Amino acid sequence: MSPREMERIVLVRHIDGAPSPDDFRIERVAIPELADGQFLARNQFVSCDPGTRSRLSPGASYAPPLQPGAPVDGFSVGEVIESRNEHFAVGDKVALTGWATHVVSNGRGYAVKLPDLGVPESLWIGILGVPGMTAWFGLKRVAQLQAGERVLVTSAAGPVGATAGQLAKLWGASEVVGIAGGPEKCQWLTQVAGFDRAIDYKAPDFEGQFAAAAEGGYDVMFDNVGNAMIDRALPVMKMRGRIVVSGQVADYNTPVDKVPGLKHTAQFIARRLRMEGLVVFDDLPGFSAAQAELATMIGDGRVRYREEIFEGLASLPAAFCGLFTGASFGRRVIRVG
Amino acid sequence: MSPREMERIVLVRHIDGAPSPDDFRIERVAIPELADGQFLARNQFVSCDPGTRSRLSPGASYAPPLQPGAPVDGFSVGEVIESRNEHFAVGDKVALTGWATHVVSNGRGYAVKLPDLGVPESLWIGILGVPGMTAWFGLKRVAQLQAGERVLVTSAAGPVGATAGQLAKLWGASEVVGIAGGPEKCQWLTQVAGFDRAIDYKAPDFEGQFAAAAEGGYDVMFDNVGNAMIDRALPVMKMRGRIVVSGQVADYNTPVDKVPGLKHTAQFIARRLRMEGLVVFDDLPGFSAAQAELATMIGDGRVRYREEIFEGLASLPAAFCGLFTGASFGRRVIRVG
Structure with a gap:
């Protein structure tokens, strides 16, 4: 050229x-x-x-x-x-x-x-760009994560999910559960990224693993996958739980009439749930401070990628x-x- | 006895x-x-x-x-x-x-x-009890209604919906659209309760009426009906729109697998929507002040029931x-x- x-x-x-x-x-x-x-x-x-x-x-x-x-x-x-x-x-x-x-x-x-x-x-x-900032502001601004809360992260080995799970732990979550595909990713989540528990959605006993991990419920669901995962999580959210709609990778390729429907919506009233979508450019003014803080966390090994x-x-x-x-x-x- | x-x-x-x-x-x-x-x-x-x-x-x-x-x-x-x-x-x-x-x-x-x-x-x-308080705190605390916003209310001739629509107008909504069943209720909404527009969900051209009224979009949807209405509204919500899940009268009698699914959930990210469920007893400490104010509005004819x-x-x-x-x-x- x-x-x-x-x-x-x-x-x-x-x-x-x-x-x-x-x-x-x-x-x-x-x-x-x-x-x-x-x-x-x-x-x-x-x-x-x-x-x-x-x-x-x-x-x-x-x-x-x-x-x-x-x-x-x-x-x-x-x-x-x-x-x-x-x-x-x-x-x-x-x-x-x-x-x-x-x-x-x-x-x-x-x-x-x-x-x-x-x-x-x-x-x-x-991790210092859109994926990391989505994790950062999704937890801070949208979920308003509090110390002591239980957090569920989907697509947890992806760049958004892995960062969200690690930040949640650093910000005081009592337990962070990640969903990922295959034993290699699950192993990385618990052994490298410090998740408390990882669930393999490709495993034959996925539903059983999901139910076992959900005991005690979730205060925050950080979803990067789409409706099927959210609908599964709605009945195991805790009172005043928050669902961050961060990404919908399983639904992007699907025409709207074929997208799995959210059906467990009675839980919104029963548990006062809040679900909110996120496009991280709304948080652009906060990027540089977050990036500096996150770079320090990466530098001293508290956040892995x-x-x-x-x-x-x-x-x-x-x-x-x-x-x-x-x-x-x-x-x-x-x-x- | x-x-x-x-x-x-x-x-x-x-x-x-x-x-x-x-x-x-x-x-x-x-x-x-x-x-x-x-x-x-x-x-x-x-x-x-x-x-x-x-x-x-x-x-x-x-x-x-x-x-x-x-x-x-x-x-x-x-x-x-x-x-x-x-x-x-x-x-x-x-x-x-x-x-x-x-x-x-x-x-x-x-x-x-x-x-x-x-x-x-x-x-x-x-109107001074649960239905009226649900309307009041649903708009104030959950929707955080701002002056100049467009509001959609379902089951609008019911006690929650009628109060919500009237309060929205009194609190500065630029336009309030109500959905109700039959010409008698629709007439009451526009001629007595001061709604800007009423749509008859039983009318043969309901979808056309809905689409026409939705031009310009909605900042707030105050829903008392359930998933079918919410899914219809998601694509006509405005950026940062709020959906108040106040009641689900159309879904209460339906087993969860038969409930219509919310499918237009891509709008949550695209439009940064927030959907939140409400049980008004969470607002009990605020009831007496709200009831006194609402009684005044009823007394001087600003709110009808x-x-x-x-x-x-x-x-x-x-x-x-x-x-x-x-x-x-x-x-x-x-x-x-």
Whole structure:
């Protein structure tokens, strides 16, 4: 590629059901001359998030749907290599959006100059980025977790769930139970991430394990999966329990009439439950303080994380599609720089 | 009946599905001698509430289920006629619980001495009782209604819904839309209760009326009906909308696997929705201030109400069963005194 060209991933067609790598293609385009106020960054890592799925179908979600032919804009972290913007200098590390090798930005939208917290750069699209901040503000602002409470986390070996479970313990939860798929993830949860208990949803006796762990009930359910898990949890929530709707990876690919219905809703009155959805950009003003605190927790080993690093932009579509099959284990990041 | 006997309604059998009058019977029992600390009240009115239904099946709800043979304890209002309790004197007006002609109380639980607010006594089990307080605290504490917001109320001609809609207007809602069954109720909502718009769920073009009224979206949904109505409203909620789960009259008689499922739950993330269940006894400390304010609003005609008065305890079972068929129009109260 010439010095003035970049590669990016575009959506080939609106997706119906589970995404497939051929729903995406890579295109090579010229990098435009910068206008006044713009800067150019070279991405080092780009991320793939389950939440991106909700923009790949025609229906509206928390962000407008992408049209076929449009570039996909997952999160990225990179370095400014050219600038006509007084707030971003060459050499600055930045968090941006773009499934691409380069990003041209005017500094508005999601364009954040990153402080030097002494952590690997990939963490800015992982535990210090949207997944970690979702865990942080989901527990603090939405769940309003109190010391001594029992917490259930689904998709617990994923980057949001693993962080949420560990933060819950550090913030005084009496017990944290995680649900994950397969013995390897469950073992990591209890032996590395400090969960009190892990339940394997692929195990034949999952329902029995779930019922046993649910004795005593849950004050907080931090859900990253969707309706089937929430409906299972409603009858085992405690009085004034809170359900954080953080992600719905099991439902994103399903047309609304096929989504499992929440049926145990009588529990909302019986137990005064509160269920609330979360998009973490509402908490953007609080990110830098939370990131500094979380980086310290990572630095001294109180919070652990897992990454799966893929090489090259071309590996991104398949890595993204694997998010919906249970294949991922930790944060998937793609090294492009 | 001799002066030392009372009548009360007992549950004949656990109820499966819609209640029927023969699920209840009246029994005559002796009024016991009062122990120290007790008082005896003669009820003037007793109420029938849809929420009582949830205690008549074996499953746990917000209160433990009644066993066959047990007296049913809906709300009542009466007068102390004998007292060995220093806080309750003969002649005091009291709010109590008991589907009965008389109540013996030790003053604990729900036993409230009523102030003289110059309103008809039946209002203490209606708009000044649980239904009115549910509307009040559902809007204030749960929905946290703000001026300028659009509000949707279901079962709007019922005592909770009608009060909620009127309070929403008085507290600055920009528009209040009510859903009710039949032209008579809809007319009352717009012409007497001051709703901006009423939608007849029995009308052939209900879905079209609903869609037209929903343009602009709702900040608050105050639901007294259940999942089918909530699922219909989820896609027309506004960003940061709140759903108050106040009652589920359409679902109380339905086994959980047959309850309509909430499917539009992707909206919780997309629109940052919050849904919360309410049992108004959590707000008991605030009742008397709210009741005084509401009595003033009733007195000067800012808040209107409707009652259907039935005569005699024997009329109660049929009146109660009619709550689930859409037959009621306003608060049903039974005069027993």
